[in-house]
Amino acid sequence: MGMYLSELIEQANKCLENIGLSSGTIDDYQCSAFRPIERRLGNSFITDSSIIQEQETHFLCLFDSEAISRQTLNWRIRGIRILVEVFDTGCFDWKVFSKKKLISIPKAYEDLLERFIEKQTCSDKRKACKRSICRRFLNYLSDEGIIEVSSILPQHVSGFIIEISKDRPKSMDDVISSLKGFFQFLCGCGMYDSNHWLLLSAPRSRDYRVRDCVTIDEVIDLLESIPRDTPCGKRDFAAMSLAAVSGLRAGDIAALEFGDVDWKRCEIRIIQGKTSEPLILPISKSMLNALADYILNGRPKTDDKHIFVRHCAPFCRYHDGVSIACIFRKYLKKAGIKHTVGDGKTLHGMRRGLGTGMAVNGVSVDLVAQVLGHNGTKATKQYISADMERLRECALSLKSLGGDLR
Helix, strand or coil, X not given: XXXXXXXHHHHHHHHXXXXXXXXXXXXXXXXXXXXXXXXXXXXXXXCCCHHHHCHHXXXXXXXXXXXXXXXXXXXXXXXXXXXXXXXXXXCCCCCCCCCCCCCXXXXXXXXXXXXXXXXXXXXXXXXXXXXXXXXXXXXXXXXCCCCCHHHCCHHHHHHXXXXXXXXXXXXXXHHHHHHHHHHHHHHHCXXXXXXXXXXXXXXXXXCXXXXXXXXXXXXXXXXXXXXXXXXXXXXXXXXXXXXXXXXCCHHHHHCCEHHHEECCCCEEEEECXXXXXXXXXXXXXXXXXXXXXXXXXXXXXXXXXXXXXXXXXXXXXXXXXHHHHHHHHHHHHHCCCCCCCCCCCXXXXXXXXXXHHHHHCCCCHHHHHHHHCCCCCCCCHHHHHCCHHHHHHHCCCCHHHCCCCC
């Protein structure tokens, strides 16, 4: 008994649809998880799931050689395991996606929670987030023996925050805002008269660090390592040059369309993928020439409206910025630039390098923020902090403080 790989993939897509995934997410799996396996095996007739399982070793080797990213590897492994389960069982049970078991709380708390949610005017997604957090809080109170909200003490709030932070370390803002809203609701209803919860309004200390970036010399070495006499080389040179001189994010480069380039005004006009905000950037003629050289002399013939496309069939756009980042890593290694986790030698590090370079050369923070597409200057201040030479000029000597050492 067996089936062709194309039939297996079609069956897997139906399984993903049956468990409730959106069409967009299924397309993501088709492009990032299943299609690479299909490109490797072709439309083989599968008689044993071990044939698919063996592909994990291949993709792990690609990851170890830095040919693909961790995110790309995760997609490939996920696709392999879905296909194996569908082949072996005929279905797919995605435990991660299945709805979590509803946390049980007393009936009085359940009614109170629903009254609180009904008062919220935010989106359904935000309501679901608040309901989940407040349900956990009420469950915590129940476990602590608190059966009336009027008996809540400061230690109950702090204890819950400590407990939930173990599961949600990166979304504590949601926790604090949900609790604050819940206590405001209780006070407004006359069910709680203590005001210690106002401490939840205190600004939260955050850990900010100055991130490293790709230097201008490293950018030059990387660009010089790209062969410009091949179709793929022309594409890669244009994409990496655009990242270096514009600061565009990888996803925005992958999504760039012909209509986004104003050749007469020497501008690029896009809607940023991360912020959904419009961005207009001036582009030099030399950069436009690199784009034109790729479009006219290197790009495969395809009806796809995106500028950067794959050079193997099907000749379609890159699905996301991961592929653009893979191009960067390929030439980073070719240029002999060593990279370790956290050293800033990433495609986004090239964006930070542009911002830092502008700050070093005296460009105002507002203008740097505008070029990088930031909504404000808060995210841009890291580039000022990265200007170590100017920071040294601000450092006071011990002599100026009356404590010079001799």
